[in-house]
Amino acid sequence: MDTWFILVSIARWILGSIFLLAALTKWFDLSSFQRVIIRWHIGRPEWSAIIARGVPGLEATIGITLLLNIYPKIGATFGIGLLLIFTTLLSARLIKGETEGCGCFGNSKNDKVNLFTIVRNLIFLSLSLFILFTPGETWNPLPISIILVIGILILAGIQRLSAVHTSLKRTVDNPVRAQFSPKSSTISRRDFLKIGLGALGAFLVNALGIETAYALSCSPPPRCCCNQTYSHWEPYCYTSGCSFPYRRHHVWRRTCESCYCGCGSSCRTGWCCCTCTCETCGYACDTITPNCGCACSYCNPCSCSDGGG
Amino acid sequence: MRSKMALFLAFSFALLISCQSNENGTERINATMIVSPTPVFLQDHGVLYIRSEYHQAQMGLSIVQGGGEFQSLTTSYEWWVNVDNLQQVRRVTTEWLEDGPHIVAADGSNGSNGWWQVDLARGIPQVVYDDGQTPFALPNLDAFLEIFSRSGKKLVEDVETNKAEQVNQFQQAPWGKVVSIRKTDPQTGQTITALVRVEPPNILIERVVSDKDGNLFETIRITNWEWLDPATLDLDFWMNPPADVPIGASHP
Numbered sequence: 008m009d010t011w012f013i014l015v016s017i018a019r020w021i022l023g024s025i026f027l028l029a030a031l032t033k034w035f036d037l038s039s040f041q042r043v044i045i046r047w048h049i050g051r052p053e054w055s056a057i058i059a060r061g062v063p064g065l066e067a068t069i070g071i072t073l074l075l076n077i078y079p080k081i082g083a084t085f086g087i088g089l090l091l092i093f094t095t096l097l098s099a100r101l102i103k104g105e106t107e108g109c110g111c112f113g114n115s116k117n118d119k120v121n122l123f124t125i126v127r128n129l130i131f132l133s134l135s136l137f138i139l140f141t142p143g144e145t146w147n148p149l150p151i152s153i154i155l156v157i158g159i160l161i162l163a164g165i166q167r168l169s170a171v172h173t174s175l176k177r178t179v180d181n182p183v184r185a186q187f188s189p190k191s192s193t194i195s196r197r198d199f200l201k202i203g204l205g206a207l208g209a210f211l212v213n214a215l216g217i218e219t220a221y222a223l224s225c226s227p228p229p230r231c232c233c234n235q236t237y238s239h240w241e242p243y244c245y246t247s248g249c250s251f252p253y254r255r256h257h258v259w260r261r262t263c264e265s266c267y268c269g270c271g272s273s274c275r276t277g278w279c280c281c282t283c284t285c286e287t288c289g290y291a292c293d294t295i296t297p298n299c300g301c302a303c304s305y306c307n308p309c310s311c312s313d314g315g316g
Numbered sequence: 317m318r319s320k321m322a323l324f325l326a327f328s329f330a331l332l333i334s335c336q337s338n339e340n341g342t343e344r345i346n347a348t349m350i351v352s353p354t355p356v357f358l359q360d361h362g363v364l365y366i367r368s369e370y371h372q373a374q375m376g377l378s379i380v381q382g383g384g385e386f387q388s389l390t391t392s393y394e395w396w397v398n399v400d401n402l403q404q405v406r407r408v409t410t411e412w413l414e415d416g417p418h419i420v421a422a423d424g425s426n427g428s429n430g431w432w433q434v435d436l437a438r439g440i441p442q443v444v445y446d447d448g449q450t451p452f453a454l455p456n457l458d459a460f461l462e463i464f465s466r467s468g469k470k471l472v473e474d475v476e477t478n479k480a481e482q483v484n485q486f487q488q489a490p491w492g493k494v495v496s497i498r499k500t501d502p503q504t505g506q507t508i509t510a511l512v513r514v515e516p517p518n519i520l521i522e523r524v525v526s527d528k529d530g531n532l533f534e535t536i537r538i539t540n541w542e543w544l545d546p547a548t549l550d551l552d553f554w555m556n557p558p559a560d561v562p563i564g565a566s567h568p
Contacts, residue, residue, distance in 0.1 A: 239377070242370050242536050244463050246393055247407040247421035248435045250452050251459060255421075257437065259377055278383040283437030288466075293375070 015141050019073045022134045024155050026086060027070030031163035032113030033063040043110035047096060065089060070159075073138070074152045083138040090135060094128040101125065113163075233263045233299035237278055244288035253285040263299040274299075355490035356543055357513075359399075363549060366395045366464070367540035373532040379437050380411050380418040380565050391420070392539075395460075396554075398546055401427040402454040406554055410561060418564060422557040425450030432555055436564050443557060458517075464538065465517035471497045471510050472518050485514070490541055491521060506533060 033040045041059040045052055065085065072082030097109060100120050109120045118124075237259040244254040259278040369392050376389025390412040398404035404427030409420045423433035431450035434443045454460050472495070474480035480499035488494045493514040500507050505528025513519040525533040557563065 237375075237377070239375075241393075241409075243368065243393055244466075245407075245452075245454075245460070247409045247423050248433065248438060251454055255437070257377075257379070259383055261383075277385045278377050281377070281379055281383060281437055283379075283435075 015138060018134045018137050019076065019079055020151065020155055022086060022131060023070045023073030024159055025131060026066045027074065027156065027159045028163060029112055030063040030066035030070055031159065035163060036113050039113065040110045074155055080139055083135045086135040087132060090128055090132045094125060097124055097128065233297065235261050235263050235295055235297065235299055237295045239293045240291045249285035252288045254288045256284050256286045258282050357490040357492065359543055361400055363544040363546050364397045364399055365540060365542045365544050366538060368393045368536060368538050371535045373534055378411055378413060379420050380413060397460055398427060399457055403427040403450055404554055405452055405454065408557060417561045419557055419561050423452055424554050425452060426551050426554045430555060434557060434563055441564055461517045464519045468512040468518035468520035471512050474499055491519060494521060
């Protein structure tokens with residue numbers, strides 16, 4: 008497998024997980040995030056409720072697109088935009104000397120604004136740019152995405168419990184302040200179930216039918232095509248066209264859609280444009296390269312034509 | 317009168333049989349009509365004619381059709397080599413499509429001062445003639461036989477080193493003693509069943525490859541190993557491709 012496949016996939020998983028975690032932790036404690044928006048004077052105060060719901064929604068969408076490899080480059084583009092806004096705002100707060108919780112991952116007390124927060128955002132920005140500008144194909148083994156999403160849901164759930172515990176403690180410590188804080192709008196158990204079922208539905212759609220729909224959406228124009236070559240050796244040395252001791256080597260080409268993992272059916276065109284060369288006889292295998300994001304054995308049959316070669 | 321009638325009928329019958337052979341046959345079949353009666357593996361004089369059939373059951377792509385999707389495809393390789401003059405050779409590669417045979421590539425030499433070639437894959441769709449000695453000359457007959465024995469030798473070595481299994485051994489003309497060998501490729505999961513001549517040169521007579529699911533992947537088989545009389549083959553034979561098989565998709 009191409010190294011780029013693995014690197015881009017890892018970058019997608021990291022960034023997707025982070026965006027999804029950020030979205031869920033914000034979502035589970037919307038009131039805290041709303042307070043951050045009011046405190047930071049982002050838009051008018053009456054907009055804070057909309058922004059508090061919109062940002063996690065956008066983050067969740069970016070996270071899902073990156074984790075499930077559905078239009079990952081579009082997800083990465085939105086991620087870059089969001090990260091640039093966050094980094095600018097955080098830098099401005101830091102210059103002013105404000106270090107109170109940034110609300111990046113919900114109501115975590117440890118999430119202070121400091122130089123590390125800026126560096127962290129810049130790393131995420133680099134990952135987004137890497138996903139956006141890497142021309143290589145991506146690899147999407149579904150189990151890994153599922154495990155990551157389930158893991159993030161559990162992590163977000165733990166964080167939520169911790170936040171509830173902190174909030175209760177705060178109420179006990181200072182009942183007056185707690186009374187005047189914005190009304191809690193944490194997500195209920197039913198909402199949590201809805202999110203879980205939604206995520207499960209997305210996986211099923213991805214596994215059962217979205218690939219076909221995605222293939223159809225790929226044409227035209229091609230967005231991320233992969234040019235495969237099929238290398239076939241004639242079974243005998245010294246056949247027509249080649250002098251002794253050379254054998255003919257045919258190389259065929261075709262264009263595949265690497266946007267999703269599909270074998271054969273994902274290919275836009277049939278094999279064509281055969282080029283023929285005479286090469287020294289030897290033990291050689293028929294191969295198809297690259298595998299265009301598909302790890303199945305059909306794409307790399309490696310049938311060795313050693314019948315006389 | 318009766319004997320004359322019987323002779324006439326016998327002659328007519330013989331002529332009829334002969335005509336039927338010509339209708340179905342190609343130039344190759346006409347040539348094989350002069351094959352020595354007993355199959356011989358090697359001899360000192362004559363023209364050795366070898367025909368091999370290569371069948372790709374799953375991943376064939378036709379050069380004549382210009383590619384397309386993978387399909388089953390049969391390609392035949394033919395060699396005529398004059399063992400008295402190894403400069404005199406003729407080779408033809410033919411694809412067997414639904415509408416019949418199509419030449420993909422061919423070349424030959426008169427053995428002295430002229431040679432020709434046609435090759436679709438290299439953009440030579442019509443026969444091109446050239447003067448001088450052929451670039452396709454063979455160094456010696458052993459080198460030619462090695463083309464057919466290299467992988468057979470490898471399989472025999474695999475049996476000796478227990479990498480392959482000997483299934484059967486029997487006599488078969490013109491090879492003499494032949495051995496049936498079975499081998500599984502651990503990398504691809506393919507199973508190879510081969511028939512190899514026991515005595516050197518270990519000619520690979522047949523090889524059948526099945527994929528890991530047991531489906532036929534490809535076969536290669538020597539269908540003809542014959543000795544022809546060079547006197548019956550004129551210069552036109554050596555200097556032209558078969559006239560009755562189209563070069564490429566259409567007739568020339």
